[in-house]
Amino acid sequence: xxxxxxxxxxxxxxxxxxxxxxxxxxxxxxxxxxxxxxxxxxxxxxxxxxxxxxxxxxxxxxxxxxxxxxxxxxxxxxxxxxxxxxxxxxxxxxxxxxxxxxxxxxxxxxxxxxxxxxxxxxxxxxxxxxxxxxxxxxxxxxxxxxxxxxxxxxxxxxxxxxxxxxxxxxxxxxxxxxxxxxxxxxxxxxxxxxxxxxxxxxxxxxxxxxxxxxxxxxxxxxxxxxxxxxxxxxxxxxxxxxxxxxxxxxxxxxxxxxxxxxxxxxxxxxxxxxxxxxxxxxxxxxxxxxxxxxxxxxxxxxxxxxxxxxxxxxxxxxxxxxxxxxxxxxxxxxxxxxxxxxxxxxxxxxxxxxxxxxxxxxxxxxxxxxxxxxxxxxxxxxxxxxxxxxxxxxxxxxxxxxxxxxxxxxxxxxxxxxxxxxxxxxxxxxxxxxxxxxxxxxxxxxxxxxxxxxxxxxxxxxxxxxxxxxxxxxxxxxxxxxxxxxxxxxxxxxxxxxxxxxxxxxxxxxxxxxxxxxxxxxxxxxxxxxxxxxxxxxxxxxxxxxxxxxxxxxxxxxxxxxxxxxxxxxxxxxxxxxxxxxxxxxxxxxxxxxxxxxxxxxxxxxxxxxxxxxxxxxxxxxxxxxxxxxxxxxxxxxxxxxxxxxxxxxxxxxxxxxxxxxxxxxxxxxxxxxxxxxxxxxxxxxxxxxxxxxxxxxxxxxxxxxxxxxxxxxxxxxxxxxxxxxxxxxxxxxxxxxxxxxxxxxxxxxxxxxxxxxxxxxxxxxxxxxxxxxxxxxxxxxxxxxxxxxxxxxxxxxxxxxxxxxxxxxxxxxxxxxxxxxxxxxxxxxxxxxxxxxxxxxxxxxxxxxxxxxxxxxxxxxxxxxxxxxxxxxxxxxxxxxxxxxxxxxxx
RNA sequence: GGGAGUUUAGCUCAGCUGGUUCAGAGCGCUUGCCUUACAAGCAAGAGGUCAUUGGUUCGAGCCCAAUAACUCCCACCA
Numbered sequence: 001x002x003x004x005x006x007x008x009x010x011x012x013x014x015x016x017x018x019x020x021x022x023x024x025x026x027x028x029x030x031x032x033x034x035x036x037x038x039x040x041x042x043x044x045x046x047x048x049x050x051x052x053x054x055x056x057x058x059x060x061x062x063x064x065x066x067x068x069x070x071x072x073x074x075x076x077x078x079x080x081x082x083x084x085x086x087x088x089x090x091x092x093x094x095x096x097x098x099x100x101x102x103x104x105x106x107x108x109x110x111x112x113x114x115x116x117x118x119x120x121x122x123x124x125x126x127x128x129x130x131x132x133x134x135x136x137x138x139x140x141x142x143x144x145x146x147x148x149x150x151x152x153x154x155x156x157x158x159x160x161x162x163x164x165x166x167x168x169x170x171x172x173x174x175x176x177x178x179x180x181x182x183x184x185x186x187x188x189x190x191x192x193x194x195x196x197x198x199x200x201x202x203x204x205x206x207x208x209x210x211x212x213x214x215x216x217x218x219x220x221x222x223x224x225x226x227x228x229x230x231x232x233x234x235x236x237x238x239x240x241x242x243x244x245x246x247x248x249x250x251x252x253x254x255x256x257x258x259x260x261x262x263x264x265x266x267x268x269x270x271x272x273x274x275x276x277x278x279x280x281x282x283x284x285x286x287x288x289x290x291x292x293x294x295x296x297x298x299x300x301x302x303x304x305x306x307x308x309x310x311x312x313x314x315x316x317x318x319x320x321x322x323x324x325x326x327x328x329x330x331x332x333x334x335x336x337x338x339x340x341x342x343x344x345x346x347x348x349x350x351x352x353x354x355x356x357x358x359x360x361x362x363x364x365x366x367x368x369x370x371x372x373x374x375x376x377x378x379x380x381x382x383x384x385x386x387x388x389x390x391x392x393x394x395x396x397x398x399x400x401x402x403x404x405x406x407x408x409x410x411x412x413x414x415x416x417x418x419x420x421x422x423x424x425x426x427x428x429x430x431x432x433x434x435x436x437x438x439x440x441x442x443x444x445x446x447x448x449x450x451x452x453x454x455x456x457x458x459x460x461x462x463x464x465x466x467x468x469x470x471x472x473x474x475x476x477x478x479x480x481x482x483x484x485x486x487x488x489x490x491x492x493x494x495x496x497x498x499x500x501x502x503x504x505x506x507x508x509x510x511x512x513x514x515x516x517x518x519x520x521x522x523x524x525x526x527x528x529x530x531x532x533x534x535x536x537x538x539x540x541x542x543x544x545x546x547x548x549x550x551x552x553x554x555x556x557x558x559x560x561x562x563x564x565x566x567x568x569x570x571x572x573x574x575x576x577x578x579x580x581x582x583x584x585x586x587x588x589x590x591x592x593x594x595x596x597x598x599x600x601x602x603x604x605x606x607x608x609x610x611x612x613x614x615x616x617x618x619x620x621x622x623x624x625x626x627x628x629x630x631x632x633x634x635x636x637x638x639x640x641x642x643x644x645x646x647x648x649x650x651x652x653x654x655x656x657x658x659x660x661x662x663x664x665x666x667x668x669x670x671x672x673x674x675x676x677x678x679x680x681x682x683x684x685x686x687x688x689x690x691x692x693x694x695x696x697x698x699x700x701x702x703x704x705x706x707x708x709x710x711x712x713x714x715x716x717x718x719x720x721x722x723x724x725x726x727x728x729x730x731x732x733x734x735x736x737x738x739x740x741x742x743x744x745x746x747x748x749x750x751x752x753x754x755x756x757x758x759x760x761x762x763x764x765x766x767x768x769x770x771x772x773x774x775x776x777x778x779x780x781x782x783x784x785x786x787x788x789x790x791x792x793x794x795x796x797x798x799x800x801x802x803x804x805x806x807x808x809x810x811x812x813x814x815x816x817x818x819x820x821x822x823x824x825x826x827x828x829x830x831x832x833x834x835x836x837x838x839x840x841x842x843x844x845x846x847x848x849x850x851x852x853x854x855x856x857x858x859x860x861x862x863x864x865x866x867x868x869x870x871x872x873x874x875x876x877x878x879x880x881x882x883x884x885x886x887x888x889x890x891x892x
Numbered sequence: 893g894g895g896a897g898u899u900u901a902g903c904u905c906a907g908c909u910g911g912u913u914c915a916g917a918g919c920g921c922u923u924g925c926c927u928u929a930c931a932a933g934c935a936a937g938a939g940g941u942c943a944u945u946g947g948u949u950c951g952a953g954c955c956c957a958a959u960a961a962c963u964c965c966c967a968c969c970a
Contacts, residue, residue, distance in 0.1 A: 003929090005929080005930070006930085006932075007930095007932090190967090190968065197970085229970085230970065231970060232970065233970080276969095277969090277970090278969050278970085280969090281969050281970065282969085282970065285970095286969085286970055287970075288970095289970095293970075294968090295968090295969085295970080296970085354968085354969085354970090355968060356968095357968080400896070400897060401896095403895075403896050403897085403965090404895085404896070404897095404964085404965055404966085407894090407895060407896080407965075407966065408965085408966075411966075411967090512964085512965090513965095515965090516965095543964095549963095580904090580918075580919090581904055581905080581918090581919095583904095583905070583906085585897095586904090586905080587963085587964095588904090589903090589904070591903095591904095593919085593920095594904090594919080596932075597918080597919070597932095599932065600930095600932040600933090601932090602932090603930065603932050603933090604929090604930065604932080604933085606929090606930080607929040607930035607932095607933085608929065608930080609929085610929045610930075611929035611930080612929085613929095614928095614929070647908095651908095653906090655905085655906095656905095656906070656917095659905095659906090659917070659918065662918085663917085663918085670929090670930090671934085674929085678929090681928060682928095755935090755936080758935060758936065759935090759936055759937080761935090761936090762923080762924065762935070762936045762937080763936080763937090765924090767925095768924095768925080768927070768934095768935075769927080844913070851950075851951075854950055854951090855950085856949095856950040856951095857950040857951070858950080859950080860949085860950045860951085861911070861950065861951075862911080864911085865911050865912090865951090868911080868912055869911090869912095871912085872912080872913075875913090876913090
């Protein structure tokens, strides 16, 4: 059989993915086995695969594949998120390109376009995930707005409303003037921006002429006194309804009871005094615009100030903007500054850097705005959600994220859940006009709403025409917080078999930036609607950055295309490269070259396969001692390393587990084991060793399979004839076992002796082909003598009792190794080397003696530690004696 | 402004309950090799004041305190 000398992923990956799908290996149904469940963090339905998804989904696939091979009923449920703002923005843009203005469409017409768009372009990302090898149960693919999930959201809203946890109120919210909707606090991104600080003159509202007294600091212009107020947003003076100063500020005590004229506007407003004002900032005087700043709003409530809203929803000035009405807020700012300056109302302008809130979805500058919105009370649910994380019922990996989580939950504010959009779950609140009042009916469907309304207001309600449903939809996260429950229909049918079997799920894998948006809220929903946690472990991935540590983004163009990477390095190579450098919670500085390492590894095991499959198996030969000890060692070694791998997995140290597996395969299996048993050129291998080797190779592929699914499946099938439908995916993961440390120690010593011989050859310029003799004085790994001869190219190996002249020596532990050499002994160099070794050994001995001479150490340290020090002493002493003897011999 | 975290080899990171010769791994680097599976490879090797300073201890990358630098989260003083 001819096997390509290089592993070619592209021809293999498609074949096996199809095979897995055809044989329904990914599909899960409840049965008697223990379940292992992961729900995918649903990517935006409009999304395209990026490196963050690659990392996140690779980790999920590793965990799910491993669980499957541990005999669990593994279920990984995929799906997408309707992402209301992002998707609506995309659809609006698409319509605009086709010359259609959203405002000319009815709600139903718009939704029709949106669904069409979703069906056609949505969910690309799920197809892309297949290229990565993701073993999702595609039969279960869900959407946060499909009928089951939609109805679940409706029921939850009604339930919470009836419990009094949802209310409607007028609040200051973060308004996105581009998307024309409120957004939650979490959706506002503060960015540093360079602007100006404008110092405006507010004249005192008085008809009297005023002559300031010397040293009062009161400014006047043409005999009229004024104060200066600093602002970054001069356009908001149109909504000013007060000016505030600190009550204890001596500069302003004279203002008490006075009024000032808003510059350019001419409105007279009162001076209020409140300790909120920071006397150090600006001029210590603050203009108050209750409609457009959250702090001003609070002061406005406190002092019962008038609220003047000067903006339209789209960020242009409304009728309160006087001559500026209809202008955009930023254009207005420019114009108003010009006008004020012309009128002599600007004292000065300074450069200023401050943080400005931007919409996460549209990047528009957020406008604080008063509006009627729906809110959810968070205090009680937050308390429960905090408890289960604090007491480790839910474990975070790494645990440091508990701090972040606690901090947010302890300072939680009510959740603004309404959005002024069409794409999303429409709020199931219906308004009814009853005797001139507006009443609200909340119900999960039109029919139910009508029934309730007719019952409650029989005189006012006769048909649906008498009900007006709220125009708003719910925040996207109001559906995704139910994800682990709604995927198994646990809201609508709380006692169904699936939810009982799969819930709570096992692991959640997500990025830390949605810990509040999503993780915390899922925990709340779990407690509220199931009385149980939604998952047991949360694994936080890092953020994928570029080499320079920058976040990957479309704008920077520093994000590689994952599909191109897969084509270049193979899915296995990319998966491995990413995992190797991504411990939990650490950001991952991505560099394409790490995929190269993954690709090289796939090629390495591919070539091990070529080697093994190229051997001729002897029908008659018996296994010799060397092969027997080689097989035994490799078995012991695997049993030992598997324990490490299991521990790594238990602690969610995936990159460690992968690195450990990598070394087991590359170093132990390829570099040592295969070289140990490799038959001489033209020779055959005995059947027993061959069979053991296939068995070991198979199990190594099982260990690697969760990380590198494709190449391992291909090799597994090439190693032996398999029945139709058989797959490594359902092979059992090998487990750690008791192992014999003595075999491992002997082999380690043999390996060190071999390395010593090779090093000696290297440093003396001897060809590897030239055989040498080897004499060992001291403890020796005799069962590995054959191996040492083979791998060290040693013609003869003997144990001796006395030192040897005319040989170069090196030490392994306390054993002296002599290689006789008639020529080429550089006496000077050897003596120097020995002198260095002696100095090190003596220094080491001195430190040991110091410890042992310390009474407090002898008394204070545990016996075991003291005994160890005594052994160190003995070893060092014998080593020193040996070195001294060698020096003496050489010096002769 | 509040909080959390990080700092160990050129790079990315391990280092568990303070105690083996503990200063590690991978990559990169240097040297020698086209050795019959693999140059996407083989063999060998060099590389670190464990951020700084003090403390606790018989003993400190590891525990404590202070300092410095960097990162993230929260708040959002006009």
